[in-house]
Amino acid sequence: MLMIERVLGSRLEPSLHERIHRLEHHGTVDVVTVSAMDMSRRRLRLLSAKGEDIAIALPRDQKLFDGAVLLIDDERAIVVRAEVERWLSFQPRSIAEGVELGYHAGNLHWRVRFAGERLLVALEGPIETYYARLDALPGVSSIPRLVVTGEMAA
Structure with missing residues (x-):
């Protein structure tokens, strides 16, 4: 060593x-x-x-x-x-969706960034873990999402 x-x-x-x-x-x-x-x-x-x-x-x-x-x-x-970071990008369709998503991301202690009207969540584990958490939240599960890399996330 x-x-x-x-x-x-x-x-x-x-x-x-x-x-x-x-x-x-x-x-x-x-x-x-x-x-x-x-x-x-x-x-x-x-x-x-x-x-x-x-x-x-x-x-x-x-x-x-x-x-x-x-x-x-x-x-x-x-x-x-x-290592290039991967981010889960959310595009809320309304202010209400954005507030609810932000509330849950904070409660889950996710590291986030903002890019215009998008909320970016740093992927620090398997993406299935994030999807499972989101799918359990009725108001958040339908928000459009996309995985992006560090360069694209800015």
Whole structure:
């Protein structure tokens, strides 16, 4: 198991970017994909794309971010990649539907975002769980919904 105790910087920093670029040409840059939920954690254990077991224990003054360099030397690098978030998008047909949906989303402690008149709910588990919860709510079960990715959700 590889223990990481600090973020070395961003892959975009000129000093790191050149080194990572060279290592990419040799196929020796490994990626650790981190979910949006785990991005704020300071301690976690993950498996890299190449199968390396990685334990991360960061100090309080550091956070993970997309492009964070966890390890770099002459032979390899390990870089964080943020997982693309998926959102369940709702388009209420009336103010009453929107208020009811917002009420239930709050009671269920769902992480939400707003995009114009749409309510977006972050999918942090199987979508069937969300549908089951919604289908049990008579006023909300018929609101049109669509799954979108992070880029489309904005």
